[in-house]
Amino acid sequence: MNVADQFLVKKMNLKTLFKEIIRKSPISRAELSKITGLNKSTVSSQINTLIEKNLVFEIGQGQSSGGRRPVMLVFNKKAGYALGIDIGVDFINGILTDLGGNVVASQYKETAVSSAEEAIAILFSLIDELISSVPDSRYGLVGIGVCVPGIVDKNEEIVFTPNSEWIVKDLKSIIEQKFSVPVLIENEANAGAYGEKVFGAAKNLSNIIYVSIGTGIGIGIIINQELYRGNNGFSGEMGHMTIDFNGPKCSCGNRGCWELYASERAFYNPSSKKSIHLTRNELINLAQNNDAETLILLQKFGFYIGIGLTSVLNTFNPQSVIIRNSIVESQPIVLNSIKSAVTSRIYSISQNEYDLMPSALGQNAPALGTSSIVIERFLELVTE
Numbered sequence: 001m002n003v004a005d006q007f008l009v010k011k012m013n014l015k016t017l018f019k020e021i022i023r024k025s026p027i028s029r030a031e032l033s034k035i036t037g038l039n040k041s042t043v044s045s046q047i048n049t050l051i052e053k054n055l056v057f058e059i060g061q062g063q064s065s066g067g068r069r070p071v072m073l074v075f076n077k078k079a080g081y082a083l084g085i086d087i088g089v090d091f092i093n094g095i096l097t098d099l100g101g102n103v104v105a106s107q108y109k110e111t112a113v114s115s116a117e118e119a120i121a122i123l124f125s126l127i128d129e130l131i132s133s134v135p136d137s138r139y140g141l142v143g144i145g146v147c148v149p150g151i152v153d154k155n156e157e158i159v160f161t162p163n164s165e166w167i168v169k170d171l172k173s174i175i176e177q178k179f180s181v182p183v184l185i186e187n188e189a190n191a192g193a194y195g196e197k198v199f200g201a202a203k204n205l206s207n208i209i210y211v212s213i214g215t216g217i218g219i220g221i222i223i224n225q226e227l228y229r230g231n232n233g234f235s236g237e238m239g240h241m242t243i244d245f246n247g248p249k250c251s252c253g254n255r256g257c258w259e260l261y262a263s264e265r266a267f268y269n270p271s272s273k274k275s276i277h278l279t280r281n282e283l284i285n286l287a288q289n290n291d292a293e294t295l296i297l298l299q300k301f302g303f304y305i306g307i308g309l310t311s312v313l314n315t316f317n318p319q320s321v322i323i324r325n326s327i328v329e330s331q332p333i334v335l336n337s338i339k340s341a342v343t344s345r346i347y348s349i350s351q352n353e354y355d356l357m358p359s360a361l362g363q364n365a366p367a368l369g370t371s372s373i374v375i376e377r378f379l380e381l382v383t384e
């Protein structure tokens with residue numbers, strides 16, 4: 001083996017051991033050696049490197065199978081911190097997490113703004129406030145992840161945000177210049193899907209569809225544990241799938257798109273005079289008081305979601321579909337209505353093949369997703 005190969009093998013061993021410690025912490029050196037098949041001296045020298053980097057520390061003593069009790073190794077979640085920011089159409093939700101994804105601080109701001117400058121000022125002040133909460137640690141703030149409700153290309157440039165004109169194309173470099181840390185930009189549905197996979201409803205599942213229903217509809221696709229972003233990063237724009245080819249015109253240029261019927265925008269502006277002036281919370285209150293007209297509206301909302309979802313299920317055959325929307329999460333009547341619309345239409349062999357569930361992380365799903373992608377990138381780099 002030449003020097004370059006030896007170096008590569010060492011690096012791979014380090015990463016393999018670190019991954020096992022993150023997954024199984026606390027764990028002993030002997031167990032690590034057994035799981036990875038690496039000999040004890042290799043394990044010891046690589047663990048020393050991880051301890052020097054403050055990524056791993058030793059604690060007391062574990063269970064013994066006879067003889068001396070082993071020292072246990074623990075992933076040091078407090079070695080650094082990451083920011084996850086979800087920029088919505090009319091809000092910004094930010095969280096600060098440790099390297100284990102535990103939320104340390106959070107900030108939520110509404111953004112009824114008229115200019116990009118105003119919006120960027122709100123974003124910067126939210127980031128400043130969260131940075132002031134970063135505890136003392138070896139690596140400090142390791143990065144900022146930002147997700148947006150629009151199309152993000154593979155270079156992390158924001159190429160289209162139909163409902164938020166102020167979100168500028170090169171947001172990544174603007175934030176990087178201001179805060180001097182690595183920044184990543186992700187699509188909101190992709191980020192939410194990743195959040196649910198790492199921390200939420202889809203933990204440990206391999207094939208997931210995440211449906212984000214807000215002003216529009218976006219889907220995040222996870223295939224074999226990995227985010228599927230498409231060739232250029234444009235996958236998941238299923239809100240613009242045709243539901244009615246004679247339907248009303250959509251801003252995308254098509255007619256009768258799914259999100260014209262099943263998004264919150266459609267929900268708040270249907271033909272019913274009643275819902276036009278209601279806020280989401282007022283609607284939820286009316287539903288809780290069994291207001292007949294509201295219940296019919298909710299059922300219809302679920303029906304339209306189910307119509308589009310049937311095609312999504314027939315296309316991807318996922319293990320699980322997770323729906324992120326505050327009304328769906330709080331009103332079981334909507335989920336039941338979605339289920340019955342899907343059940344009566346889906347390809348019969350797929351009938352009982354999937355789970356349909358509301359988001360477990362709710363509003364924080366996209367922010368947690370971006371923060372976990374930031375953390376993964378950092379941990380990859382710091383073990384180079």
Ligand SMILES: [Zn+2]
Pocket residue numbers: 239240241250251252253254255257
């Ligand atoms: Zn459309």
